[in-house]
């Protein structure tokens with residue numbers, strides 16, 4: 001399980017995880033869940049898509065919900081430092097024999113559509129149409145008062161290979177889970193660019209698939225409040241796991257499933273990781289506190305179910321170790 005030294009001068013500058021597009025089968029149903037219940041702001045609505053953002057976000061959207069026959073994820077979105085970084089990224093991915101194209105995407109600047117070594121679709125852009133910050137328009141804060149997108153979490157068939165790939169692009173390891181014994185293997189990794197615990201995480205499993213989109217709330221009470229709201233407005237069955245506090249990341253969390261089955265994490269209260277000598281934290285796969293600090297196990301659905309990426313066939317993981325699962 002080689003843990004790598006951080007790459008402080010990557011081939012191009014990824015600033016953070018910034019957006020994601022999900023396919024949904026009923027836009028009205030999706031709008032009721034994401035806007036009316038969770039409280040995301042509606043930046044734009046067309047006949048086939050909803051463009052959503054959190055209250056502090058000036059980017060036009062961090063979540064795109066597009067009408068689709070399949071509840072699939074389209075691509076993981078990352079903001080780059082500049083247009084020159086985008087050119088460097090296109091060169092780097094082409095040289096690695098990975099696909100590159102520049103689709104015309106509404107409200108976004110020039111966007112590179114590429115993929116990682118397992119085919120996970122990636123959208124990289126340096127500019128997005130700007131919207132009004134609603135941070136101090138408190139009357140518009142509803143539901144979980146979601147502030148911004150925080151991270152993207154995926155299943156991968158080979159955690160070590162995904163870790164190696166994204167480490168070379170400057171993602172830094174903050175926490176990791178591995179099997180015990182002399183031949184320890186990585187089970188999951190948390191990787192950051194923006195200076196908190198993660199922008200991107202990978203867990204061992206049938207992949208690539210999107211496990212969840214992490215959305216940041218201002219405080220723990222916003223998550224407690226949305227539990228009360230969901231339990232009393234028809235979304236009780238959509239609450240999959242939590243609320244609780246993770247051991248990994250120290251964050252307070254609630255996992256919910258949208259009406260199409262996509263998983264969203266409401267997340268807050270992790271910590272700063274910007275120091276260049278910030279050392280990663282190791283967790284044993286058998287330590288129940290890594291999942292939930294208070295010892296509660298995650299349900300089996302949390303380890304098994306995820307959103308496929310459009311047109312990408314997932315493969316079985318090489319590692320067969322089993323996490324602790326709630327019965």
Ligand SMILES: [Fe+2]
Nearest residue numbers: 151153214265
């Ligand atoms: Fe998460």
